[in-house]
Amino acid sequence: MGQRFIEKSYEETHTPNIVTAVLADYRGFDTMFETVVVFIAGLACFFIVRIRKDECIPDTYYYRHKTTGIVVHKKQLCALPLRGSAFEQVDADWAPQDVVITTICRLLIPFIQIFGLYVLAHGHYSPGGGFQAGVLIAATFILLAISHDLRTLVTRLKESTTHLVSATGVLLYFGIGVSMLLTGHHFLDYNGLAGLLGMSLSSGHSLGILLVEVGVALTVAASLITIFKLLSSKGTVTEGL
Amino acid sequence: MLDIFAQFTAKYNYWAYIVIMMVGLFAMIAKRNLIKKMIGLSIFQTSIMLFYVAIGAKKGATIPILLSGTDPHHIDATMYVNPLPHVLMLTAIVVGVATLGVALALILRIYEKHGTLEEDEIISQIRSS
Numbered sequence: 392m393g394q395r396f397i398e399k400s401y402e403e404t405h406t407p408n409i410v411t412a413v414l415a416d417y418r419g420f421d422t423m424f425e426t427v428v429v430f431i432a433g434l435a436c437f438f439i440v441r442i443r444k445d446e447c448i449p450d451t452y453y454y455r456h457k458t459t460g461i462v463v464h465k466k467q468l469c470a471l472p473l474r475g476s477a478f479e480q481v482d483a484d485w486a487p488q489d490v491v492i493t494t495i496c497r498l499l500i501p502f503i504q505i506f507g508l509y510v511l512a513h514g515h516y517s518p519g520g521g522f523q524a525g526v527l528i529a530a531t532f533i534l535l536a537i538s539h540d541l542r543t544l545v546t547r548l549k550e551s552t553t554h555l556v557s558a559t560g561v562l563l564y565f566g567i568g569v570s571m572l573l574t575g576h577h578f579l580d581y582n583g584l585a586g587l588l589g590m591s592l593s594s595g596h597s598l599g600i601l602l603v604e605v606g607v608a609l610t611v612a613a614s615l616i617t618i619f620k621l622l623s624s625k626g627t628v629t630e631g632l
Numbered sequence: 633m634l635d636i637f638a639q640f641t642a643k644y645n646y647w648a649y650i651v652i653m654m655v656g657l658f659a660m661i662a663k664r665n666l667i668k669k670m671i672g673l674s675i676f677q678t679s680i681m682l683f684y685v686a687i688g689a690k691k692g693a694t695i696p697i698l699l700s701g702t703d704p705h706h707i708d709a710t711m712y713v714n715p716l717p718h719v720l721m722l723t724a725i726v727v728g729v730a731t732l733g734v735a736l737a738l739i740l741r742i743y744e745k746h747g748t749l750e751e752d753e754i755i756s757q758i759r760s761s
Contacts, residue, residue, distance in 0.1 A: 392714075392716055393688065393709070393714030393715060393716050394709040396715055396716065397696065397707055397709045397712050397714075397715065398707045398709055400715075401698055401702075401704040401707065402704055402705070407697055407698040407700075408696075408697045408698075409696040409697065409698070409712065409715040410696055410697070410715045410718045410719055410722065412715075413715050413716060413719045414719045414722065414723070418719065421723075422723060425723040425726070425727055428727050428730065428731075429726060429727060429730045432727075432730035432731055432733055432734050433730070433733075435734045435737070436733050436734055436737045439734070439737040439738060439740075439741055440737045440740055440741065516697075517697065518695065518697065520722070522722055522723065522725075522726045523722075525726070526726065526729075611726055614730060615729070615730070615733075618730070618733035618734075618737075621737065622733065622736055622737060622740065625740060625744075626740075
């Protein structure tokens with residue numbers, strides 16, 4: 392099997408990276424359902440752990456006045472709605488954040504994200520692909536959450552956004568497959584993409600594999616961020632690591 | 633006799649994978665703490681990934697990405713390692729992480745309900761109620 396893939400995959404898929412060729416082309420159907428597994432895992436975590444937003448959990452909550460920096464706390468009460476007030480909620484073990492850690496992470500995160508996109512875009516020419524890129528991008532958001540706090544992450548990347556992105560990835564993968572069916576080719580046969588967009592067979596193939604990998608990366612990144620947010624905050628998605 | 637011994641030690645890396653696998657299996661069976669069981673599961677998975685990647689290895693071969701300037705009609709299969717195990721393990725790693733997340737979510741719920749992670753204590757709590 393291995394010998395056949397090595398010798399024939401470039402002729403058949405026009406992709407130098409044999410691993411990506413096998414992953415996205417020969418085993419495209421399998422990879423699609425792997426993506427669905429990751430998507431469902433994120434969804435399952437959400438339904439198992441997430442607590443309703445309006446549910447009252449009596450606990451001691453800490454609030455900081457935004458302009459003066461004075462921290463007050465309320466004992467054995469529900470969390471207060473804070474939309475538009477002069478206070479912001481802070482973690483129970485809140486301390487002024489370490490300048491070194493926050494600055495270094497702030498500088499590092501964009502570079503790691505660009506590297507993630509590079510790994511994604513070069514998935515069929517060099518080592519890389521959707522799964523790896525998704526994990527890298529998720530890691531940057533997790534880094535943001537642990538270097539600042541979880542609330543910073545949630546204000547920048549809303550929960551609904553990650554769910555939408557996660558579903559978009561799966562739909563993109565399915566959509567490529569179904570659009571190939573509609574053009575009269577087999578499911579996930581990227582030759583159809585070349586005819587559809589009027590390009591050469593090899594670039595059509597590359598584009599098909601790239602789009603599929605983008606779908607995988609979106610789902611993996613969003614699902615991993617969701618799982619991290621839920622597990623680190625016991626389902627409240629406000630206070631955690 | 634020496635022949636058999638040589639055969640058993642020639643591929644010593646496989647023995648290492650078996651040892652790692654047994655460590656994981658032991659943790660899954662013998663430990664009562666649910667988190668420790670999950671750690672055992674992860675160790676077990678890791679050993680299988682190592683095993684698969686080792687199967688695909690060839691002496692003197694490079695990663696399964698065609699070198700630039702290769703004639704696509706005359707590709708020497710001995711120059712590249714087998715890509716198939718890499719593909720299988722690539723997806724297995726990410727799916728493993730995702731399913732581990734679900735397992736930890738379930739454990740979190742169990743801990744909130746029973747206040748303990750020890751399996752025997754949870755079972756006795758369920759029986760007594």
